[in-house]
Amino acid sequence: MSTFTNWLKKVFRDRKKSAPQVPFTVLFSVFQKILEYNNQVLELMAEMGTKLGGAYIFDQQYIRSKCHHIADIVYKLIYNLNAMAPKKYLNLYDAFGAINNEIEEELAGRPVIPQTEYTMPYSLITDDFTDVVGAKNANLAEIKNLLGLKAPEGFAITIRTFKAFIEYNRLQPKMDALNELWQKGDASKNQAAEEIRRLILEGTVPPLLQKEIHSRLDRLYQGADSGEVLLALRSSAMGEDREHTFAGQYLSLLNEPRGNILQAYKSVLASLFSDSVMEYRLQKDLLDYQETMAVACQLMVDARVSGVLYTLDPRAPDRDVMLINATWGLGAPVVAGEARADLYTMDREEPYPLKSLDIVRKHEKLVPKKEGGTDIIMVQEDLQTRTCLTDEQMKQIAEAGLMIERYFKKPQDIEWAIDHEDNLVILQARSLNIKDQVAKLVCDISSVLDDFPIIFQNKGSIVQEGIATGKVFLVKTEEDLDSFPSDAVLVTAYTSPRLGKVIKKTSAIITDVGSPTGHMATIAREFRVPTIVNTGVATQLLRPGQMITVDARENVVYEGAVKALCYYEFAEETFETTYEYRLLQRVLKKIAPLNLLDPSEKNFKPSGCKTLHDITRYVHEKAVEELIGLEYAKIGDTARSGRKLKFNIPLDLILIDIGGGISGSSSVSEVKPQEVISIPMKAFLQGLSVPGAWDTEPMSVDFGSFMSSLTRTFSSSMATPKYVGQNLAVLSKEYVNINLRLGYHFNMIVAYISENSNDNYAYFRFLGGVTDISRRSRRARLLAEILAKSDFRIDIRGDLVIARIKKLDLKMMEEKMQVLGLLVAFTRQLDVKMNHEQEVIRLKNFFEDLKNDHIKQKVI
Amino acid sequence: MGSEQKTKILILDDEPIVLKRLKPALEKSGYEVEAFSRSLEASNRIIEQDFDIVITDLKMEGLDGMEFLTRVKDRSPVTEVIVITGFATMETAKESFKKGVFDFLAKPFKLGEIKEVVAKAETKIKGSR
Numbered sequence A: 001m002s003t004f005t006n007w008l009k010k011v012f013r014d015r016k017k018s019a020p021q022v023p024f025t026v027l028f029s030v031f032q033k034i035l036e037y038n039n040q041v042l043e044l045m046a047e048m049g050t051k052l053g054g055a056y057i058f059d060q061q062y063i064r065s066k067c068h069h070i071a072d073i074v075y076k077l078i079y080n081l082n083a084m085a086p087k088k089y090l091n092l093y094d095a096f097g098a099i100n101n102e103i104e105e106e107l108a109g110r111p112v113i114p115q116t117e118y119t120m121p122y123s124l125i126t127d128d129f130t131d132v133v134g135a136k137n138a139n140l141a142e143i144k145n146l147l148g149l150k151a152p153e154g155f156a157i158t159i160r161t162f163k164a165f166i167e168y169n170r171l172q173p174k175m176d177a178l179n180e181l182w183q184k185g186d187a188s189k190n191q192a193a194e195e196i197r198r199l200i201l202e203g204t205v206p207p208l209l210q211k212e213i214h215s216r217l218d219r220l221y222q223g224a225d226s227g228e229v230l231l232a233l234r235s236s237a238m239g240e241d242r243e244h245t246f247a248g249q250y251l252s253l254l255n256e257p258r259g260n261i262l263q264a265y266k267s268v269l270a271s272l273f274s275d276s277v278m279e280y281r282l283q284k285d286l287l288d289y290q291e292t293m294a295v296a297c298q299l300m301v302d303a304r305v306s307g308v309l310y311t312l313d314p315r316a317p318d319r320d321v322m323l324i325n326a327t328w329g330l331g332a333p334v335v336a337g338e339a340r341a342d343l344y345t346m347d348r349e350e351p352y353p354l355k356s357l358d359i360v361r362k363h364e365k366l367v368p369k370k371e372g373g374t375d376i377i378m379v380q381e382d383l384q385t386r387t388c389l390t391d392e393q394m395k396q397i398a399e400a401g402l403m404i405e406r407y408f409k410k411p412q413d414i415e416w417a418i419d420h421e422d423n424l425v426i427l428q429a430r431s432l433n434i435k436d437q438v439a440k441l442v443c444d445i446s447s448v449l450d451d452f453p454i455i456f457q458n459k460g461s462i463v464q465e466g467i468a469t470g471k472v473f474l475v476k477t478e479e480d481l482d483s484f485p486s487d488a489v490l491v492t493a494y495t496s497p498r499l500g501k502v503i504k505k506t507s508a509i510i511t512d513v514g515s516p517t518g519h520m521a522t523i524a525r526e527f528r529v530p531t532i533v534n535t536g537v538a539t540q541l542l543r544p545g546q547m548i549t550v551d552a553r554e555n556v557v558y559e560g561a562v563k564a565l566c567y568y569e570f571a572e573e574t575f576e577t578t579y580e581y582r583l584l585q586r587v588l589k590k591i592a593p594l595n596l597l598d599p600s601e602k603n604f605k606p607s608g609c610k611t612l613h614d615i616t617r618y619v620h621e622k623a624v625e626e627l628i629g630l631e632y633a634k635i636g637d638t639a640r641s642g643r644k645l646k647f648n649i650p651l652d653l654i655l656i657d658i659g660g661g662i663s664g665s666s667s668v669s670e671v672k673p674q675e676v677i678s679i680p681m682k683a684f685l686q687g688l689s690v691p692g693a694w695d696t697e698p699m700s701v702d703f704g705s706f707m708s709s710l711t712r713t714f715s716s717s718m719a720t721p722k723y724v725g726q727n728l729a730v731l732s733k734e735y736v737n738i739n740l741r742l743g744y745h746f747n748m749i750v751a752y753i754s755e756n757s758n759d760n761y762a763y764f765r766f767l768g769g770v771t772d773i774s775r776r777s778r779r780a781r782l783l784a785e786i787l788a789k790s791d792f793r794i795d796i797r798g799d800l801v802i803a804r805i806k807k808l809d810l811k812m813m814e815e816k817m818q819v820l821g822l823l824v825a826f827t828r829q830l831d832v833k834m835n836h837e838q839e840v841i842r843l844k845n846f847f848e849d850l851k852n853d854h855i856k857q858k859v860i
Numbered sequence B: 001m002g003s004e005q006k007t008k009i010l011i012l013d014d015e016p017i018v019l020k021r022l023k024p025a026l027e028k029s030g031y032e033v034e035a036f037s038r039s040l041e042a043s044n045r046i047i048e049q050d051f052d053i054v055i056t057d058l059k060m061e062g063l064d065g066m067e068f069l070t071r072v073k074d075r076s077p078v079t080e081v082i083v084i085t086g087f088a089t090m091e092t093a094k095e096s097f098k099k100g101v102f103d104f105l106a107k108p109f110k111l112g113e114i115k116e117v118v119a120k121a122e123t124k125i126k127g128s129r
Helices: A002-017 A024-053 A060-084 A091-107 A127-145 A159-168 A172-184 A189-202 A207-222 A258-273 A275-284 A391-408 A435-441 A445-450 A478-483 A497-505 A519-526 A563-571 A579-589 A612-628 A679-688 A697-701 A703-714 A773-789 A810-827 A837-854 B016-028 B039-048 B065-075 B090-098 B111-128
Strands: A119-121 A154-157 A231-237 A252-256 A293-299 A303-310 A321-328 A342-347 A354-358 A364-368 A374-378 A412-419 A424-431 A454-457 A461-464 A467-475 A489-492 A508-511 A531-533 A547-551 A556-559 A643-645 A653-659 A727-732 A735-742 A745-752 A761-767 A793-797 A800-806 B008-012 B032-036 B053-057 B080-085 B103-106
Touching: A024 A060, A024 A579, A024 A612, A024 A653, A024 A735, A024 A745, A024 A761, A024 A793, A024 A800, A060 A091, A060 A579, A060 A612, A091 A579, A091 A612, A119 A127, A119 A207, A127 A154, A127 A159, A127 A231, A127 A293, A127 A391, A127 A424, A154 A207, A159 A172, A159 A207, A159 A293, A172 A189, A189 A258, A189 A275, A207 A258, A207 A293, A231 A258, A252 A258, A258 A275, A258 A293, A303 A391, A321 A391, A342 A391, A391 A412, A391 A424, A435 A563, A445 A563, A445 B016, A461 A519, A467 A478, A467 A563, A478 A497, A489 A497, A497 A519, A508 A519, A519 A531, A547 A563, A612 A727, A612 A735, A679 A727, A679 A735, A679 A745, A679 A810, A745 A810, A761 A773, A761 A810, A773 A793, A773 A800, A773 A810, A773 A837, A810 A837, B008 B016, B008 B039, B016 B032, B016 B111, B032 B039, B039 B065, B053 B065, B053 B111, B065 B080, B065 B090, B080 B090, B080 B111, B090 B103, B103 B111
Parallel strands: A467 A489, A489 A508, A508 A531, A653 A727, B008 B032, B008 B053, B053 B080, B080 B103
Antiparallel strands: A119 A154, A154 A293, A231 A252, A231 A293, A303 A321, A303 A412, A321 A342, A342 A354, A364 A374, A412 A424, A454 A556, A461 A531, A467 A547, A547 A556, A643 A653, A727 A735, A735 A745, A745 A761, A761 A800, A793 A800
């Protein structure tokens, strides 16, 4: 207790220096505004987040208007906080300006290139960095890091390096001038292109970047087997490999010696300005910023066998086969179509039987030279007519290819190699464009669908959109997972994180129960596996081994393999690769993540705010602090200092009475519960102190961690008082506004209760804290279900739960406040309890029992 | 199958993403869909061909959506028009309905929502045939 009063004293002392002259009523109305804005920001953020789920159609206009709206509110938040504490938080404007500027740049179509390194090793690259490392690098890094397939060691030379190179050599004005000459007709395309290439090839890579590239190479060579390993440099341009395919138009250099790297790098850059590419860019009206290039720098794979896999025949998708070209040595001639290669035609279904094999005489092969470069040598006589691949290798290539196809949701064109240790290495993967073929093939998708019986539809919720065919595999026990075949549809009663074990082999997932925000949902999304949960019927209606098609867009499960639907899907641009999706995702990164969690942490200051959510959180915390810190008695106002509630439960709650909320003497620093006469607050406290809500049976299950989470929040001797005392209730006779920070949850309750039913309302808002996503979502669901049972109107957005109820008579409103009080007490335990799905049901029943025992419920 | 007359839908929206996502979804539901991002092209198309249902944005560069839907209705009063817009106000909604618009959806909307509206419009058309 003494620490608390010490703290109060300190706050008052600090405050006296600049005691605000703002009357309390004004101050409180500003505080209320801040709360209102705070809610609006959270709701907007959650709303924008749901748009990434795929169910909505939104456009750029939507993203723009929501960004402006949210920025406007955050600005008002800062303004109002500074109105509460004049000029105390001015540097929040700087934080806001910086973040908002980046959002505006994104909206203007100028992606803010993250301040990344000039180079990035594959181990650090994720899909998020596509704009920096180019699609080729990003795809390969995902194949390596996420899918766990073998790919060359290497790093990306990012677009930032390209820009630095252009800047250092002052090339942009010269390039612009040449472009203009060409477009005006004063120079031929060839002349202009050649001149731009010459400028690039004669340019100097800035010394700083030379150093960076070489230090990256040092690290790369450390992991390599010998110092003799040479390098492959491949283009990885913006737009390449995605919707605009410049396939084959940019340069790839093989077997470059290390000493040649800078020249090789410039050569690859220069290929951005070949005649054909310039023409293509003009035709497609591609934006200027796409005239940039990242480069892949990889250790050469000394291939014994190389080739190309098409996971679907691009000329005749309906044959439903995979095509593998294979030859001895390096693959470049096969890729370029210059050399003859064996052609394997394989079934797309496990175990991928060979349908035909076309062996050609392979006279020559391309091999790396020790000193760099490549050479063409004769193939040993007896190998010339022999197949290059074993059955096992064929299957391995097919499996890897389909895994990549499932992930990128498009048939793939994959360059692969088998090294001298017989490892399959993926060199490059890009989507095959089969749009035109599909258009011819599937002219009438809806009539095709008529031929397939629907097993069930519109049951449960879609977690990850997409379409897949496969045989049903029922998983009942964990052991079942060991025999899970590739490309099967995983059907199971309950979701479990353990299913992650087979996720890479899974073509689709259907469950009887489960939540769209659970942990498994996260994994399904990460691996983009079409998933429908909570169908209720899957394990009853689907038979093991049955061939089905899962349409996790329209939420239909068909009997049989509806290949046409898959092709149709292949031809569609995936939602995740659309410009709008990426734009929303990028701006949300500057809006939604919360970095400021703990006010006692060092980063809890305006300069630590990296997102609009951070600013919002900071303002809310400081506004509560400002209000608690007030002591109006001292400056002549009526007794409206914050006073502590003396309570038998561990909840440090400061009360501020703004009129008729507390009886008894106001000079005492503590308020007894019976002195609280505010109608809603009194009811709330009754619920809060229901015996058994704070310390009862469920706690014993996991007593240790429960206690540790308690101390984390409440031990005033251990934590700093500042951290502990942020629970505040402002009350009057009919009104209460309660702000609770329990652990890492933020909970707000506002209610007005009087004799006049029409004015009555109660509002409950709960934002979950930093537990893992599955616990958070279970908690959100549990709260929602409990509140719904008490007739609250519920709105769940992510882990934000909002409940509202209004216009009930006084008695009923009191009961609702009791329920909320009970729920707050109860919620404290959830964090440590919700390890299992079954807990939701158990805890819900437990709560209902408590409620029925202690709160009289009227039937409405 | 496929011999019976399919319901013809024209979509006009200057944001390609809307077309990209709406067209395949409606095609899968059995409609014949043409999509345009330029109002001029769409205007020319409705002269060549009557559509059962027209889905149009209101605020676009070039021809205004309100003007477009007026033209549609003038040419073919039986065509049902569904307005989709990101700038939903009471006035625009009122004006649209005055012009005989079938329904008015504020962007962003769920795929399911628009499919429902389209299905209703189709029912109405078939009922009046």
